Amino acid sequence: MAMQKPELLPEDVCPCLRTKTMLLNTEYRRSAFEDAFTADTAFFHCLKTMAYHGPDGDDVCPDGCRPGRACYPQPDEVT
Amino acid sequence: MPKEIQIKVGFGDQFRDLTVRIQDDDVKPWQPGDRLSLIGQSTPRVDAVAKVTGTANYSYDQKPKGMIYGKILRSPHGNADIVSIDIDKAKKMPGVRAILTTPEIFEDESARYAGAEVAAVAADTEMQAEAALRAIEVEYDIKPHCVTVEDARKEGAPQVGRGEQVNVARISPRQRRGRRGSNSDMDERLARQEAAVGKVIQDSDVVVEGEFSTQVQTHAPLETHGSVCSWEDGRLICWASSQATFGFRNELTSNWGGVRAKSCQILSEYVGGGFGSKFSAGREGVLGALLAKEAGVPVHLLLDRSGEQLSAGNRPDSVQQMKMGVNKDGVIQGTRIRSWGTPGTGTGGAGAHNDGIYNIGEVDKIEYGVRTNTGGAEAHRAPGWPQGAFALEQMMDMAADEIGMDRVEFRKKNDEHPIRKVEYDIAKDRIKWNRSLTRNGGAETCQGLGIASNLWFSAGGGGASALVRITKDGQVEVRNGAQDIGTGTRTVMGMVVAEELGLEMNQVATRIGNTDDPQGPASGGSTTIGTVTPAARLAAYHAKKELMEIVADRKGWDASELDLKDQEVWRIGEGSTGMTFESACALMDDDAIEVLKGRPRRNYEGFSDTNAGVQAAHVEVNQATGAVKVLKVVAVADAGKILNPLTSESQVRGGVIQGVSFALFERRIMDRQKGRMLNDDFENYKILGSMDCPEIDVVLLDVYNGKSNTQVMGLGEPPIVATAAAVANAVSDALGVRMYDLPITPKKVLEAIAKRDAAKEVPAQKKGERL
Numbered sequence: 142m143a144m145q146k147p148e149l150l151p152e153d154v155c156p157c158l159r160t161k162t163m164l165l166n167t168e169y170r171r172s173a174f175e176d177a178f179t180a181d182t183a184f185f186h187c188l189k190t191m192a193y194h195g196p197d198g199d200d201v202c203p204d205g206c207r208p209g210r211a212c213y214p215q216p217d218e219v220t
Numbered sequence: 221m222p223k224e225i226q227i228k229v230g231f232g233d234q235f236r237d238l239t240v241r242i243q244d245d246d247v248k249p250w251q252p253g254d255r256l257s258l259i260g261q262s263t264p265r266v267d268a269v270a271k272v273t274g275t276a277n278y279s280y281d282q283k284p285k286g287m288i289y290g291k292i293l294r295s296p297h298g299n300a301d302i303v304s305i306d307i308d309k310a311k312k313m314p315g316v317r318a319i320l321t322t323p324e325i326f327e328d329e330s331a332r333y334a335g336a337e338v339a340a341v342a343a344d345t346e347m348q349a350e351a352a353l354r355a356i357e358v359e360y361d362i363k364p365h366c367v368t369v370e371d372a373r374k375e376g377a378p379q380v381g382r383g384e385q386v387n388v389a390r391i392s393p394r395q396r397r398g399r400r401g402s403n404s405d406m407d408e409r410l411a412r413q414e415a416a417v418g419k420v421i422q423d424s425d426v427v428v429e430g431e432f433s434t435q436v437q438t439h440a441p442l443e444t445h446g447s448v449c450s451w452e453d454g455r456l457i458c459w460a461s462s463q464a465t466f467g468f469r470n471e472l473t474s475n476w477g478g479v480r481a482k483s484c485q486i487l488s489e490y491v492g493g494g495f496g497s498k499f500s501a502g503r504e505g506v507l508g509a510l511l512a513k514e515a516g517v518p519v520h521l522l523l524d525r526s527g528e529q530l531s532a533g534n535r536p537d538s539v540q541q542m543k544m545g546v547n548k549d550g551v552i553q554g555t556r557i558r559s560w561g562t563p564g565t566g567t568g569g570a571g572a573h574n575d576g577i578y579n580i581g582e583v584d585k586i587e588y589g590v591r592t593n594t595g596g597a598e599a600h601r602a603p604g605w606p607q608g609a610f611a612l613e614q615m616m617d618m619a620a621d622e623i624g625m626d627r628v629e630f631r632k633k634n635d636e637h638p639i640r641k642v643e644y645d646i647a648k649d650r651i652k653w654n655r656s657l658t659r660n661g662g663a664e665t666c667q668g669l670g671i672a673s674n675l676w677f678s679a680g681g682g683g684a685s686a687l688v689r690i691t692k693d694g695q696v697e698v699r700n701g702a703q704d705i706g707t708g709t710r711t712v713m714g715m716v717v718a719e720e721l722g723l724e725m726n727q728v729a730t731r732i733g734n735t736d737d738p739q740g741p742a743s744g745g746s747t748t749i750g751t752v753t754p755a756a757r758l759a760a761y762h763a764k765k766e767l768m769e770i771v772a773d774r775k776g777w778d779a780s781e782l783d784l785k786d787q788e789v790w791r792i793g794e795g796s797t798g799m800t801f802e803s804a805c806a807l808m809d810d811d812a813i814e815v816l817k818g819r820p821r822r823n824y825e826g827f828s829d830t831n832a833g834v835q836a837a838h839v840e841v842n843q844a845t846g847a848v849k850v851l852k853v854v855a856v857a858d859a860g861k862i863l864n865p866l867t868s869e870s871q872v873r874g875g876v877i878q879g880v881s882f883a884l885f886e887r888r889i890m891d892r893q894k895g896r897m898l899n900d901d902f903e904n905y906k907i908l909g910s911m912d913c914p915e916i917d918v919v920l921l922d923v924y925n926g927k928s929n930t931q932v933m934g935l936g937e938p939p940i941v942a943t944a945a946a947v948a949n950a951v952s953d954a955l956g957v958r959m960y961d962l963p964i965t966p967k968k969v970l971e972a973i974a975k976r977d978a979a980k981e982v983p984a985q986k987k988g989e990r991l
Contacts, residue, residue, distance in 0.1 A: 157476045161499045161599050164467040164742035165681075181392035181571020181587050182604035184563065184597065188477045189327050191503045193566035193596055196327035198382035200566055204394070212327075214476060 155206035155213055157188040157195070228252055229827035231858070231923040232642060238827075240926055243820040246754075247720075247761045247929050250861065257786070258719045260922070262866035265711045266730065267490070267704075276490045279459040280522050282448040288317055290511045290521030291349040292504065293339040293356055294530065295331035298365030298895020299380065299593045302329045302358060305339060310355040315348035316341060317515035319356075320507060325478050330382060331360065332565040333367075333593045334896040335530030337503050342511040342519045365593040365895040369539060369562050372592045380565055380591040388560070389567040392587040410586060417584035420554035424545025428618040432542070432611035434572075434944075434962045435887035436562070437535040438528075439600055440907060443492020445532045446504045446522030449512040456481040456509055460501070461522065463494035463705045464742030469735050471501040472509055479509045488703040488733040495878075496599035497533030498705075499742055504532075529900035533598030534888060536561040536570035540611040544580065546619045550633040554582040555615075561607075563589055564596035574608035577675045578616070578634040593895055594888075599744065601875070602676075602937035606882055606944050610962060613672040613945035618958065627949075628653065628671055639921065640673060640832035643856040646919055647671060650854040651836035660956030660976075667840045667851075670949025672942035674833030678934040679860065679927035680750025682821025685738035688717060688759040690767060691812040694802035696721060697729040698760070700752050702740025704732055706874065707748045707936060708867030713756045715864060716930060720760035722784035723801060738816060746934025753863065753930040755819035763815040767804055774807045775799075819928075826926035831933040833857045835876070837914075837946040841954045843973055846966030850880050850914040850947055858921040860933035869918045872939040876916050879943020881908035884963050 160183055185201045186193055189212070195201055196212040207213070222241040225248055229238050235252065242248070250256060270276035295302075305321045321339045323329045331338060339356050343349035364378035371377055372387040380387055389395050393406055421427055447460040456479070462468040465486040472479045472486075491498070501509075508521035523532060543556040561570030567589030575583050620630035628644050635641065648654075648671075657667040687699045698717045704710050714730040721728070731737060741751040764784055771789055772779035782797075783790045789799040838852040855872050862868050885906040889898045899905040925931050944962060951969070952958050957976035961968055 156474075159471070159500065161496075161742070161744050164464045164499055165745050165747055182569055182573070182599070184566075184569040184599060186500060188471060188474055191326055191478070191500070191506055192328060193564065193568070194328070194330070194332075194382070198330065199385065200381075200568070202568060 153208055154203055157214065158185055158201060158203065158206045159188060160185045227926050229924050229926040231639065231921055234638065238825065238926060240824045242824055245762070246758060246820055249924070249926050249929050249931050252924060256719060258715045258725060259863050260865070263711060263715055263725060263864050264866060265708055266714060266725065267710055278443050278490045278492050279447055279461040279488065280443050280492070282459040282520070284448065284450050284518040287448065287518040287520055288342050288344050288515060289346045289349050290340055290342045290508055290519045291346065291353055292337050292507065292527060293353045294527065295336045295338050295360065296334055297331065297360055297362050298334050298367060299363040299378070300331045300360040301363070302331055302338060303361050304359045306357040307339065309357070310341065310352040313348065313352040313355055315344035316352045317344070317517070318342040318511045319352070320510055320514070322503070325506065325510065326503065332380065333595055335595050337531070340507040340511060342515045367592050367594050367890040367892055367895050369537060369560055369590045369592065371892060372562070372590050373560065380593050385591065387591045389589050390586060391568055391589040392571050392585070413584050417554045417556055417582045420582045421543060421545030421556060424553040425548045426546045426619065426622045427543065428546070428615060428622055429543040430614060430618065430958065430960060432540045432614060432960050434538045434607040434610055436537045437600065437882050437886045438888060438905065439495045439497040439533050439598065440529070440905065441493030441495060441497070444523040444525065444528040445498060445502055447508050448518060448520045449508045450518035451513055455483040455485065457485045457487065458509065459487045460505065461491055461498060462486065462488050463491060463498040463703055463744065465701055465703050465733060465735050466739060467499055467742050468501050468505065472505070478506045481509070486735040491703050491705045494705045494743065495601045496603065496744065499599070499744060502532070525902060526900040529905060530897055531595045533600065534595065535600035535607070536563045536597040538570070538572045538607040540572055540574055542574065542611055542615050544615050544619055546623060548623050550623060550625050550630050552579065552581045552619070552634050555580040557583065557585040560588045560590050562592040562594060564594045565591060566596065567591050569597055571604050572608035572611065573604040574612040577609065577612065577673050578631065579636065580634065594890060595897070601878065602941050605941040606879060609672055609941050609945040610948060613949055614952070614958060614960070617949050617952065631671070631673065635673070637830065637832045639828065639858050639923065640834055643832055643834040643858070643921070646856045647834040647836040647854050650917055650919065651838055651852065653836070659954055664844050665840050665842050666954045667838065668950045668952070668954025669836060669838055670946040670951070670953055671834065671836045672945035672949060674835070674857070674938040674941040675830060676746060676934050676938035677830045678745045678747045678750060679823045679925070680747045680754070680932065681823060682819050684740050684751045684755050685816055685818040686713070686752065686755040686759040687738050687814065687816045688756070688763045689812050689814045690763050690805060692805055692808045692810070694805040695729070696723065696727055697731065698756050699731045699737040700740045700756065701735045701737040702732060702748060702752055703743060705743045707743060707871065708864060709748055709752060711867060712749055712863050713752055716753045716757045717760040720757055721764055723787055746936040746938065749863070750860070750928065750932040750934060751819060753932055754928040755817055757929050758819065759815045759817035762817060763813050766813045766815065770807050771799070771804050823927040827923060828925060831858045831860065831938065833938050833942065835942040835946045837950040839947060839950040839954055841951060841969060846969035848884055848951055848964055848969060850884070852915040852917060853880065853943065853946070854917045854919065855939055856919045856921070857935065857939055858923050858933070859935035860923050860925045860927065861931035862920050862922045863930060863932060865920055868920055868935055871935045872918045873916050875937070875939025876943050877908055877913060879940045880912070880914060880947060882962065883944035883947040884908070885912070887963050
């Protein structure tokens with residue numbers, strides 16, 4: 142049952158990133174999700190902190206939650 | 221393979237024929253003139269009695285055997301880091317079963333606002349849990365704070381974030397981070413845009429401008445956030461107050477979350493409101509699940525009202541500067557927009573949709589998010605729209621007045637939506653737009669009218685399934701795992717299935733809010749009914765086909781000539797065969813027919829991709845006290861095909877009520893010195909009450925849009941978009957002076973009156989302002 146990574150989450154975006162649009166089953170979900178990356182009313186949170194900042198204290202956002210960030214999950218974290 | 225069908229799309233007297241390609245197993249959308257017995261009829265909610273008599277079991281009401289209570293310790297400081305947490309004394313307190321700390325669970329040692337979670341306790345009773353919270357010793361590194369946009373924007377303001385985070389960030393167009401995109405390219409593009417639009421505005425016949433502000437509004441659902449969690453043989457069962465049962469489950473089962481349940485069931489049979497704040501399990505959801513795991517018994521962890529007001533979400537505030545150039549023929553040439561808003565300790569999400577309804581010419585728009593030491597915002601019923609509409613609609617009136625054009629005609633001039641063009645006239649007629657009122661005179665009370673518009677854009681979509689089961693003894697059930705946060709999902713799903721099967725409402729049982737049932741959508745973007753009902757209708761249609769094939773086989777009839785109507789088997793074009801539905805079901809060899817069908821992923825080509833809406837408000841203002849009374853709101857709404865006028869009206873009324881409350885009453889009040897919210901309760905956080913509620917005149921337009929087999933568009937959010945804007949315009953109309961800030965409190969009204977009266981002594985200075 143455990144979901145490895147939400148459908149349509151861009152390949153290198155952190156799997157801990159969540160936003161409402163991921164849950165909306167609209168026909169335009171792909172574009173809506175992509176829009177969320179630039180939307181001015183989209184909120185993003187981290188599954189680890191359940192807050193708008195990640196474990197490193199910096200903001201959760203599609204541009205920032207990418208490989209190279211200190212808290213980006215390592216492959217061996219996947220259970 | 222898709223199949224082509226001919227349908228009629230449109231509304232009122234505006235219908236046209238359309239050839240559309242639909243999924244090959246889908247059923248044709250209902251057409252004008254179809255004989256429908258339930259669809260389009262006002263039908264009371266099937267759970268209405270349970271709700272009003274208190275027998276409906278919400279998550280808050282659950283009491284599984286052995287249940288204990290969870291409570292959360294919150295930081296009292298405006299901004300702090302947690303240095304240490306000593307739980308030794310608390311662990312020894314009577315009744316205490318489990319204690320968790322947030323640095324341990326959430327990898328977070330910051331407490332960036334007064335109300336941030338620090339620890340959680342589960343104990344046998346609520347009082348024992350609260351006593352244990354008081355025994356937890358926390359050492360904080362207290363930092364300076366700022367809790368308002370005004371303070372956070374000041375040079376040298378205390379830093380809200382950590383590391384290199386600044387307080388103010390451009391969120392639209394988004395400031396690029398890391399390797400993605402170049403900010404200098406964007407800065408240059410924005411500079412060119414500003415110059416170009418600035419020239420367009422300058423060259424216009426008339427220029428109007430203003431700065432508008434709106435307040436933070438908390439979601440304030442009657443049922444607070446949280447859940448009752450129980451682990452049974454390794455499986456986590458959560459009775460959750462959620463507007464996204466499957467999303468909630470995903471967060472608790474994800475490999476990267478704090479709970480990582482291997483198996484999980486979410487139950488949300490009844491939900492006491494969400495308004496956009498209940499998509500995530502939240503920290504309270506994670507803590508509840510982990511406390512239950514550690515304690516080994518079920519834990520009830522739903523927030524108290526203070527926790528709800530502090531930490532469970534809010535609508536960001538806004539400061540919106542707008543400048544608009546208009547020609548004397550009424551056509552808007554260009555608009556410059558700058559806005560700032562705080563979503564709490566982050567910067568994203570605080571935008572305002574002030575450019576989406578009308579054609580406002582060339583647009584130069586930049587939005588900024590402002591970090592403050594306050595509880596985090598969440599999506600709030602039409603995120604960004606009510607605050608944006610407030611500013612935009614004031615500007616529309618100011619511009620219309622400046623060029624001497626009727627305010628409605630000015631809107632029509634800059635609006636191409638085919639449905640809204642009709643709705644304007646309905647709203648004008650119902651509010652008596654041209655009536656004579658006592659405005660801006662010497663009388664103690666004066667009255668005014670205001671108008672504003674909605675826009676929405678969702679017809680639902682794929683990813684949802686429904687299971688329809690017809691038993692040999694004639695029982696019918698439809699299941700979908702989505703929740704009902706007030707949309708009337710349970711009722712409308714039952715109506716759709718009953719209609720398709722030719723049954724009465726009471727012959728169909730509906731089960732929702734259970735993730736063991738077929739996948740359902742989150743209730744967001746006003747998509748729930750538009751997503752689940754096409755799946756329910758499709759499943760019912762195919763279940764009916766299976767039943768008709770059984771009947772045809774047994775009776776030697778042609779199945780393609782059979783249908784179900786009025787609880788009997790009919791021959792199409794001839795009438796009833798005399799066989800009842802129960803008799804048909806009795807012909808089954810098996811115990812039941814079960815059909816699971818997914819909603820077609822794509823919506824079809826239809827009449828319009830957006831729905832509209834217009835609202836008009838009539839207010840009375842007491843010029844001695846500053847009190848505003850909203851006498852009436854006319855809400856003209858469309859949402860595709862109206863399946864159930866009663867529940868649809870209910871959605872519109874709810875939106876208007878919350879909108880009037882936003883216009884006049886609700887606001888988070890922060891203590892700038894202490895950094896704390898002062899009204900984290902329902903005594904001091906004023907919400908519209910029954911005596912404040914206006915007459916609400918709902919007009920629903922039935923639009924055959926062809927987008928799906930039920931043709932439903934979103935209705936949960938659009939009705940709140942226009943209300944505060946219409947009320948504010950009405951107050952300005954009554955007083956003869958513009959209202960720039962929400963909520964419109966008596967103090968602000970009296971200040972505006974004083975400003976108006978003082979201005980009578982000197983010529984008007986500010987262009988665009990009616991004085």
